[in-house]
Amino acid sequence: xxxxxxxxxxxxxxxxxxxxxxxxxxxxxxxxxxxxxxxxxxxxxxxxxxxxxxxxxxxxxxxxxxxxxxxxxxxxxxxxxxxxxxxxxxxxxxxxxxxxxxxxxxxxxxxxxxxxxxxxxxxxxxxxxxxxxxxxxxxxxxxxxxxxxxxxxxxxxxxxxxxxxxxxxxxxxxxxxxxxxxxxxxxxx
Numbered sequence: 001x002x003x004x005x006x007x008x009x010x011x012x013x014x015x016x017x018x019x020x021x022x023x024x025x026x027x028x029x030x031x032x033x034x035x036x037x038x039x040x041x042x043x044x045x046x047x048x049x050x051x052x053x054x055x056x057x058x059x060x061x062x063x064x065x066x067x068x069x070x071x072x073x074x075x076x077x078x079x080x081x082x083x084x085x086x087x088x089x090x091x092x093x094x095x096x097x098x099x100x101x102x103x104x105x106x107x108x109x110x111x112x113x114x115x116x117x118x119x120x121x122x123x124x125x126x127x128x129x130x131x132x133x134x135x136x137x138x139x140x141x142x143x144x145x146x147x148x149x150x151x152x153x154x155x156x157x158x159x160x161x162x163x164x165x166x167x168x169x170x171x172x173x174x175x176x177x178x179x180x181x182x183x184x185x186x187x188x189x
Contacts, residue, residue: 001040001080006038011146014183019046021178021187022115023140026051029105031098031129032119032146033057040084043091044118050088054110055081056101057094057119098125101152102132111138118146126163134171137188143175148184 001027015038019025025048033039033056047053057075070145094101098119115133120126130143137143147160164184168175179185
């Protein structure tokens, strides 16, 4: 497998915790896949051997990736997941914005056991992703937000925390926080 960045390994202990409390591991949704390091880990360690994961990503990067050459990002992602996936696992790739991809999944009435949000880092986009994805999450399912405490870009609007906090305020009675740190995990009640 080919990876040029590692923004995932420090989160493995959180994924292991989520794996232990996740009621079912058949259907996953990942918003923001980049080269697929998290996707590969989920395929190999978390998703059932006959499970299905849907990955939404433009494969064009965002503001913080402007210094990186991303011309072959989708190709690298697809190669990595093809090497990692088990025979009966299904990887559905939606190469589009999260707004477009989530809109499509909503019309298809999809339901997921686990949703990982790691796409855009703007507060607005994170809140939009969370609100749209929440209806796709099964009761008892887990939504995990990456970069809750991320502060690499200047300005409060570039911090996922603001968007996540607004989502939590709106859905307060429908969720329970199960993980709080650099990542934030919730269970849908």
